[in-house]
């Protein structure tokens with residue numbers, strides 16, 4: 377396990393660029409095997425989650441070539457094999473092989489996925505959708521066998537607008553016979569990006585980005601070029617960092633509309649923002665107002681950014697609150713902030729942050745990806761030295777984080 381060491385209190389400035397979206401590429405790579413030819417993907421971030429998906433693809437005899445941010449996937453010689461827990465537990469997104477292998481072969485054998493421990497994270501909606509398309513599911517301990525002689529398009533209503541279930545069901549339905557409609561679909565930009573990728577290969581998906589996605593099954597998917605959208609959570613992380621410590625930090629290569637909910641909260645906190653077509657310039661204000669946030673599905677305030685914003689709330693003049701409505705266990709970072717001197721109370725799904733407090737560097741633990749990133753921000757704000765243990769979590773979702781932050785003036789080392 378890696379460790380990150382930070383010397384806090386340094387002023388940040390200059391420019392920082394956002395990489396391709398983790399939660400897009402982790403859907404796109406499993407989706408690529410549906411193609412009957414090669415696929416070419418640009419703006420691919422270099423992340424451990426991407427490495428882990430590459431390992432699974434190579435295990436399935438899929439050829440994966442990576443050159444900087446370009447990836448070519450050639451599934452022509454692939455074989456359908458069981459994906460055991462050693463492979464599937466490395467990340468959450470291994471579950472997208474359920475939809476793609478089922479769509480391609482009508483048969484998949486796979487163990488339950490892994491991922492950050494932020495709540496129960498069941499996959500019942502995925503499985504219910506596969507069944508609606510005609511699949512039979514057999515569970516044997518940790519392993520599931522999902523199979524169908526033929527997948528037939530149907531209407532599927534999701535009880536909750538789940539990102540994972542929406543993408544997985546699109547993958548299964550792309551080659552199904554006839555028309556599938558996913559009602560109460562999730563609307564996150566990553567879903568639109570995966571749907572566009574599939575359409576670039578010849579799929580017939582419409583309505584992605586709305587709560588009703590329509591998929592007309594096709595028989596053949598051809599070679600394509602595709603670009604991964606900028607990572608809105610990485611973008612939000614850098615903007616919050618700038619709001620804490622910078623004088624005119626320019627966060628580049630982002631789609632500002634994707635982080636509107638965050639930008640509005642930052643304005644409410646009194647943070648100065650200049651929003652351009654593909655950048656945000658952010659500066660630290662004199663004082664921060666406290667704010668209340670509630671996490672919601674897109675375009676509401678993203679759960680992936682609540683932990684990040686918590687590190688800034690510590691500086692606000694008064695009490696801020698966070699209501700986490702998506703996951704039941706996503707406040708582990710708050711307990712680590714307490715070790716750094718923050719005054720915080722957690723009551724069920726609500727966190728209270730009593731500011732302002734001066735944070736002091738100490739040894740803390742990254743308990744999941746976004747908790748880790750939140751502690752990087754806290755460490756950079758704090759006086760003195762912070763050691764973040766379990767830093768591997770952070771490398772799952774932030775490309776070259778140490779180099780990027782060093783370039784804007786941070787003192788940060790990965791060991």
Ligand code: EPU
Nearest residue numbers: 399468469497498499500501502538539540541702703745
């Ligand atoms: N849920 C169910 N049943 C299901 C599926 C989901 O009850 O079958 C529940 C979950 O337990 C959770 C809620 O619905 O309480 C949201 O789950 P969702 O399926 O939307 O999330 P996910 O697909 O597991 C993705 C991202 C997460 C992000 C969420 C919400 C990927 C690989 N992961 O997870 O990203 O928090 O959507 O936006 O795309 C991260 O990047 O740090 C991260 C955790």
